[in-house]
Amino acid sequence: MRDPRLPPELEQQIFETAALLHPGTIPALLVTARRVQEWTEPMLYRVLRFKLGTPQTEAFLHALRTKPPHFPARSVRYIVFEAHMPMLPPEVGLEVLQKCPGIVHFGTTKSFTGRVVLDALRGLPNLRVLTLGLSSLDSDNSELLVSALERVTHLTMLDSYRANIIELLLRLPRLTHFAMKHSMDHSGSPVPLPDPNLFANILSSCRHLQVLLITSAKSPFLVIYPHGAPTTDPRLVFAFRDVGYVGFWSGWLAIAYGQDEDIWVLAEAIVKARMSGDKPWQPMASEWVDRPKASPQPGFFRPNLHQIH
Known part of the structure; x- marks a missing residue:
């Protein structure tokens, strides 16, 4: 040239x-x-599906260990630690996160969990969007958990239920968007939450939340909510999303690659329309964020685990 x-x-x-x-x-x-x-x-490596043995991951690890520090700092913005067997060595996951301070969106599965994740999160100054199972962090120290999540604005909890979730949400200073899912039974039908007032209690307690997003592969209305949404709070939004491993993470990657619209942006638009309307919002079972348009990403490992995430 x-x-x-x-x-x-x-x-x-x-x-x-x-x-x-x-x-x-x-x-x-x-x-x-x-x-x-x-x-x-x-x-x-702006979007990185991290799985040992794949060409992208191995090329990235080589670059990570041979190039100057500014290279990984400029590279990864989205990263998901994909499920695989054997488990990812904790020191490898920690090395990646420590050398990639530019990460904004982070998702992890059972391949990289536990206390080491909390240690890594505290070293990500630009982290804003987080997707993981909170129960997998193996931390009884609430101060440690809060300090690890203090920069997060958008949190997606892969656990279907966590008893002290309101207490945790109240202590996250920057959190504005929170998502959780309706679990499915063996027949594929949504399972009621142990606390039927959970969504209403989250919204009434956490006034700082702008969106509470509930994802489900099938509509829980008529069966679980025969009279419509469980609260009239306009910040509650339902979305059709695959809660299985392959479908869920394919959707995550589709957003990262720009192949599908950001689910948070779609949910925000629904809340804004409700709040700006001339009439009070009336909960309707049909007010959903629709299914994503992008096809599942190829090549996902299908873990043989009791819990899919």
């Missing part, structure tokens, strides 16, 4: 924007010029 005719800062912005909007062009951009490679190679 010839010497640039544009200011370096502008040229860098152009190539980085191209890589961001059209990730499939990154391999071609890498061989354009050395400076272009330095700008665009981190974009290869």
